[in-house]
Amino acid sequence: MNRALSAVPAELAGKVVTPDDRRYRALRSTYTTVGHPAAVVLPESAGDVAAALRLARETGLRVAVRSGGHGLSGSGTNDGGLVIDLSALHRVDVIDRGSRLVRVEAGARWAQVARALAPHGLAISSGDHGNVGVGGIATGGGVGWLVRQYGLTIDHIRAVEVVLPDGTAVRADAETEPELLWVMRGAGAGAGIAVAFEIEAMELRAVGHAQLVAAVDPAGQTLRRWADVMARAPRELSTAVTLSSRGATAAAFITAVVASDSPSVIRDTVEPLLGIGDVMVQQAHVVPYTELVPPHHLHANTGQMRSSTTNGLLTDLTSDAARALVTASAAPHPVLIQLRSLGGATHDPVPSATAFAHRHQNTLVVASAFPPDDRATLATAWAPLARHTNSAYVNFESAPDEATFARAYPGPTGTRVTGLWKRYDPDGVLRPRPPT
Template structure:
């Protein structure tokens, strides 16, 4: 019996956490958002997920679904509704080592996935933080440390086990339910609740890992040279750049990952980055892939990083684009700007192959404002950058709306996503709902 929900279904006995439960404090929120749901359900099977969906329908409760809780939109919690927390669904199995096929449940964290696959000499490119849940990335895209060598996480999903909003469990693959497989790879949140994925991993153990600190000139030529290097670089190299204002100077903190354990390959691949500007700090070493998404990242999510985030994609780095980036970094109310390299394997699929359609852009740019600054500060800093972007990545948008949907799912992709959301979830059970 739960005071807020009344009599519970038998299959959910002991799996519902309410505000009077000592576990509630560590389960109610996400990384960016403090929530106050009526209850959090901790399903241990697909059947439990279906029971939780029925419970939300019968009680008329707003619904939130959470795999890990790092999602920037905070949609993994709510106030007064029901949260389905998938963290108890965390099995990781190698199904077929020869074909590198692994099965990963949605509530697993990527640190645990990397840890489990390492003894098999396998890895999945999966974001950049070990505490991120599998389900969010694997239904939204997946821009990770190996993106130019491996592609996006969704590019290697071969099947998805999905609980549809009506409670039906479906396995979607290329032969059975191909439309569901398509939408779950990039726009899954509006079609069903993924409980497990079959993913083709890559052969990998150790990688080259480097850090550079580079002064950025006011015109942004440093950033243009970085973009030019990345366009010419072999697929093994993926980079992320964080821009920071240091007094009157902008500085780029560059993290580079080379998907190789060969010292000569790592050295030759990294060398061109040393020519992008005045390098103040440089270090490089060979490390296990697990060190990029380590288990020490694992932590409860309690709303500790309140922020507003948006993003866009650059096809090229023009002088005006580079100048806009340095201006945003040095503004009176600066925001955090990050650049993630794309290209390589992320360009291999056709734009229609998955619901992530952005297959020609070379850079993902992410802007974040942190409390006490909010959306107004972010919007003011983002406006000059927005005109240089083409498309967006759904997982780095903290205020999803119709405009951000159109950017993430442009043209025919958006039309197909909308059609499939309406087909699989005609009542809009999984659609974002306004707060009561």
């Protein structure tokens, strides 16, 4: 054991896992990154989080914060430092059914949240995977399966219980700590450790779930027609498109989710997608929302998915952008390209309402490459795509740096985020650091 860790505070007894502990193997890593921390602390309360921060201060160990461990940059672990792993904080409670107000602890996974809310006929649109943690999504954005109907997850956060880097516990809401609430909704990682969120859920039991496969032409006209359909689509429709190429043949695997359990509404809503080109496969079902982020997604994170990921937001899918997307997915060393529809409710808030300022873009483009040459492959593929994008979403970046910060938090948003990070974390305990 690291000698500095010999004096663990009494309240953390049994909650500090060091390399000699049999629990360490399952706790050291995240989804993308194998870590070698000196210790992983498992807080069970806000007081424990404060004690963990005190321990980090006293030992001089660098802090990593983890909720679900799905962060693409691997910032939920480190080598030689202290990981504050919130997984023991996973309660989900309906506070007020009438106003659909739900309290969700940061260490819960979205599969657990969906399962807990389903009996109440409620859901929170979060992301596309049930193993992703509440903390990372709800402090960064949250582009979920129902993003065009519901907006981002952060758009519905009414209060956040935060432990600040100095150990102070604060409940931030619109009246008592509006600036802290603002920064926690989109740039929370640099301000404090969120312990729980109060979120307004939506009335939802079942959804329409359709899967289509369409041939994609080299000029990307199929993708442009998809974007046209989405621009005219009702909010009930959200889609995700994965591009896949084999030789000269490219295909778009489209998942469409309709916020309705009415077969006729689902059929009418999905039908325009059949006109985007040569649709080879299609199927549609009415499924409970829980099936979109199912319990079988839950798994331990062991660094199993090493990858490099970046992203950008598009206002218009121009013909040049569409061609560049197909080229990137078909390159000799291809990258995995995913397009996520925005628009709809994501455009409702004014850009200054939260730290996620991107309120007029219509498509999120996410590009990922895999070992062995993931970094170089991604850099080569992304360069021609980057100029078509005008901003970025912080949660789909595996190597965040100052350029990423500027794209995620442009102009006055960046100035405000930087100022608030300095106010709440003057000693730079949390990452990412503001640009100097």
